[in-house]
Amino acid sequence: MIAEWIGKIGNFTLTLLIVTAYGLFMTAFIERIIAKVQGRIGIPYWQPVINILKNFFKRTAVSHGYMFYLGPVFRIAGGIGTLAFIPVIYGSETFSNFSMAGDLFLVIYFMFFGQLGMALGAGESGHPYSAIGIARGLSQMTAYEVPFALAVISIVIQYDTLSITEIVAAQQGGWENWTVFTNWVATLAAMLAFLGMTGYSPFDIFLAPQEIPIGPPTEFHSAYLSFMSLNRALFGATKLVLFMNLFFGGATGLLELMIKTWLIYMVAIVIGVSFPRFRVDQAIRFFFKIPTLIGIMSIVYAQMMLTS
Amino acid sequence: MLERLQREFGVTDINELKPGLTSLKVARDKTETLIRELRDREGYTHLNFMTVIDYIEDGIFTIVYMLHNYDNKDTLSIHVDIGRDGEDMVSIHHLWAQAWTYQRELREAYGIRFPGSPRLDEDFVLEGWDQIPPMRREFDTKKFSEERFGHREGRSSEEPREHMKVNLYPNRGGDEQ
Amino acid sequence: MIKSLSTEDTLENAGLTEEEQQLFCNARPKQYEPYPIKAVEDFANWARANSLWILAFGTGCGAIELRPLMTARFDANRFGVAGRPTPRQSSVFVIGGYASVKTLKRIIRSYEQMQGPKFVIALGICPVNGGMYFDSYNTINQFDMYLPVDLYITGCMPRPEVLVAGIVELQKKIKQGRCDGANRYIENFDWYKANQKKVIKNWDMPDYNW
Numbered sequence: 001m002i003a004e005w006i007g008k009i010g011n012f013t014l015t016l017l018i019v020t021a022y023g024l025f026m027t028a029f030i031e032r033i034i035a036k037v038q039g040r041i042g043i044p045y046w047q048p049v050i051n052i053l054k055n056f057f058k059r060t061a062v063s064h065g066y067m068f069y070l071g072p073v074f075r076i077a078g079g080i081g082t083l084a085f086i087p088v089i090y091g092s093e094t095f096s097n098f099s100m101a102g103d104l105f106l107v108i109y110f111m112f113f114g115q116l117g118m119a120l121g122a123g124e125s126g127h128p129y130s131a132i133g134i135a136r137g138l139s140q141m142t143a144y145e146v147p148f149a150l151a152v153i154s155i156v157i158q159y160d161t162l163s164i165t166e167i168v169a170a171q172q173g174g175w176e177n178w179t180v181f182t183n184w185v186a187t188l189a190a191m192l193a194f195l196g197m198t199g200y201s202p203f204d205i206f207l208a209p210q211e212i213p214i215g216p217p218t219e220f221h222s223a224y225l226s227f228m229s230l231n232r233a234l235f236g237a238t239k240l241v242l243f244m245n246l247f248f249g250g251a252t253g254l255l256e257l258m259i260k261t262w263l264i265y266m267v268a269i270v271i272g273v274s275f276p277r278f279r280v281d282q283a284i285r286f287f288f289k290i291p292t293l294i295g296i297m298s299i300v301y302a303q304m305m306l307t308s
Numbered sequence: 309m310l311e312r313l314q315r316e317f318g319v320t321d322i323n324e325l326k327p328g329l330t331s332l333k334v335a336r337d338k339t340e341t342l343i344r345e346l347r348d349r350e351g352y353t354h355l356n357f358m359t360v361i362d363y364i365e366d367g368i369f370t371i372v373y374m375l376h377n378y379d380n381k382d383t384l385s386i387h388v389d390i391g392r393d394g395e396d397m398v399s400i401h402h403l404w405a406q407a408w409t410y411q412r413e414l415r416e417a418y419g420i421r422f423p424g425s426p427r428l429d430e431d432f433v434l435e436g437w438d439q440i441p442p443m444r445r446e447f448d449t450k451k452f453s454e455e456r457f458g459h460r461e462g463r464s465s466e467e468p469r470e471h472m473k474v475n476l477y478p479n480r481g482g483d484e485q
Numbered sequence: 486m487i488k489s490l491s492t493e494d495t496l497e498n499a500g501l502t503e504e505e506q507q508l509f510c511n512a513r514p515k516q517y518e519p520y521p522i523k524a525v526e527d528f529a530n531w532a533r534a535n536s537l538w539i540l541a542f543g544t545g546c547g548a549i550e551l552r553p554l555m556t557a558r559f560d561a562n563r564f565g566v567a568g569r570p571t572p573r574q575s576s577v578f579v580i581g582g583y584a585s586v587k588t589l590k591r592i593i594r595s596y597e598q599m600q601g602p603k604f605v606i607a608l609g610i611c612p613v614n615g616g617m618y619f620d621s622y623n624t625i626n627q628f629d630m631y632l633p634v635d636l637y638i639t640g641c642m643p644r645p646e647v648l649v650a651g652i653v654e655l656q657k658k659i660k661q662g663r664c665d666g667a668n669r670y671i672e673n674f675d676w677y678k679a680n681q682k683k684v685i686k687n688w689d690m691p692d693y694n695w
Contacts (some may be wrong), residue, residue: 031562035562038557039557039562040557040560040561040562041558041562041563042560042562042563043562043565044535044563044565047535047536047565050532050535050536050565051536051565053529053532053536054529054533054536056577057532057533058527058600058601058602059493059517059600059601059602060517060600060601061600062600062695129571148491214570214571214574217574218571218573219571219573220573220574221573221574221600222600225574254683256693281501282503317547332695405560431687433569433585433587433623434586434623435586435587435590435685435686435687436685436686436687436688438686439622440625442622446621449620449621449622450620452621452622453619453620453621453622453624453626454616456683457625457626457684458614458618458626458627458630459619459626460613460614460615460626460627462582462614463614463619
């Protein structure tokens with residue numbers, strides 16, 4: 001029993017490392033693609049790693065209280081926790097992690113958990129820009145969670161299970177079994193929510209990179225920041241894996257995983273480089289209108305599929 | 309219009325500097341009524357800027373109001389002379405809100421006071437200034453700068469006329485055309 | 486005895502009111518040592534050199550030269566340069582040309598909030614000897630009297646190409662471990678503070694901004 005658990009934890013650590021490295025690589029890769037679109041060369045592939053190392057090697061750090069320490073810790077705990085219950089590769093013992101019967105709900109809660117920890121930590125820093133960033137981030141998150149939750153409910157109705165492994169298992173045996181083809185309404189709602197989740201251009205007001213308020217992490221620096229950027233890579237990759245599992249048939253090998261997640265990410269990137277930014281109130285209105293309606297339709301659609 | 313102004317406000321020294329730009333001079337006490345009249349009746353609705361010319365030789369400050377009429381694209385430059393030594397000037401902050409800022413700046417840079425102007429005594433650019441107002445011509449900026457900010461050795465002038473005289477044409481006096 | 490000890494170890498924060506003194510830390514900043522193992526320090530320096538985050542604080546006319554750095558023509562992203570709007574996360578402070586006294590106050594505050602190791606690039610001739618503002622009543626003449634400078638790029642104004650060359654030069658210096666401006670600042674803390682207070686007459690901020 002104990003040996004089995006040690007093996008599981010070891011496997012999970014391996015998965016964690018691979019997914020983090022993949023997330024970092026993908027960040028740089030996407031940055032390079034954006035740079036190419038803009039006619040630049042762009043950052044080297046190892047730039048995210050260097051940034052994290054540099055922040056880690058900073059010699060000084062100031063604190064603003066206990067919650068300030070705990071903010072990045074909560075954040076990375078949210079990232080690791082989300083990954084811990086998602087089977088990364090279908091049918092592989094090594095990459096199945098701690099998936100179990102009700103893991104889908106646990107994952108959705110964990111996705112929220114990191115953000116809340118972040119909000120508490122950034123609130124402790126006392127910087128007004130942090131507070132603005134949190135207010136924007138949390139309200140946008142509330143907005144995109146609605147279509148995402150509706151889409152998840154729809155596929156739960158469709159497959160009649162709360163286990164991600166079983167959802168993936170139901171999509172095996174050919175591309176026509178994937179959720180994107182069997183329940184395209186739910187996929188559409190979830191992909192619209194995904195745009196808000198990744199924080200690329202139409203919905204990046206809460207991060208506002210490179211601008212006066214950099215968003216919630218205004219006061220985070222040094223090792224705190226390196227933890228947070230590590231989590232950003234990990235969490236980004238984890239979300240991609242979750243979307244791939246739920247809507248695009250999962251993956252049976254590492255190569256398939258990479259191609260599929262990369263393509264899912266490209267959706268956000270292509271939309272991101274093509275569109276300007278929404279203000280936060282516009283973003284919330286957008287999410288509460290079309291994606292939410294599509295989400296409700298997807299539930300109806302799933303019910304109709306069941307009854308027919 | 310100018311004749312009427314001359315008659316009613318005692319405007320003097322009317323010069324048409326170029327088409328669409330006329331300068332005129334008015335006494336200090338008539339300034340506010342003149343500007344109000346121009347704004348409300350004659351259509352000079354825009355205050356381009358206001359500034360001060362320091363005539364240290366005559367002992368006066370000339371305050372310049374530049375007004376613009378959008379309808380006929382005409383600009384009026386109104387000159388008002390006041391004494392250099394602590395004489396007040398009429399504030400026009402109630403005519404244009406942006407005149408606050410100009411008046412604050414003039415108070416700081418020249419020491420002219422505009423009684424009634426809001427936030428007049430707040431620092432504008434010079435925080436914690438402890439000398440005489442720096443734009444007055446009796447203020448020696450070079451001396452002040454060297455005392456306050458220090459002077460780094462090694463500055464040399466590359467003034468073209470001097471350079472050419474010394475390096476390029478050493479045999480010529482430099483006065484001949 | 487106790488009083489003399491406390492004035493040696495803590496800062497007075499005389500510019501603050503009684504209430505504000507409660508809010509700010511009055512400990513003296515400490516110098517930091519390099520890592521004991523040389524290979525670790527070299528590796529850290531390599532990481533620092535390849536990830537220069539510039540504080541997005543335009544302090545003069547030279548700030549306009551920073552914008553094109555990120556465009557397709559110059560693309561400073563290649564060298565790991567990025568802009569950071571918050572001093573907490575940035576490591577390079579580019580002094581864009583002249584610094585007026587009012588700006589100098591903000592520069593000092595931002596510089597002290599940056600986390601070490603931090604580097605200062607003085608852009609243009611004005612931070613060196615005042616440049617064309619050598620006789621101005623409101624512009625400092627020698628920037629290195631107020632903050633330590635790691636690299637000068639002179640000219641009026643230096644073009645972005647020169648700035649890119651300067652960044653590459655700064656990277657070389659960092660990799661050799663010769664950029665210790667932040668330590669020099671703390672070493673000569675009293676001298677720098679005396680100079681700063683000579684110029685900034687309304688000192689209403691803490692003596693060291695943590």
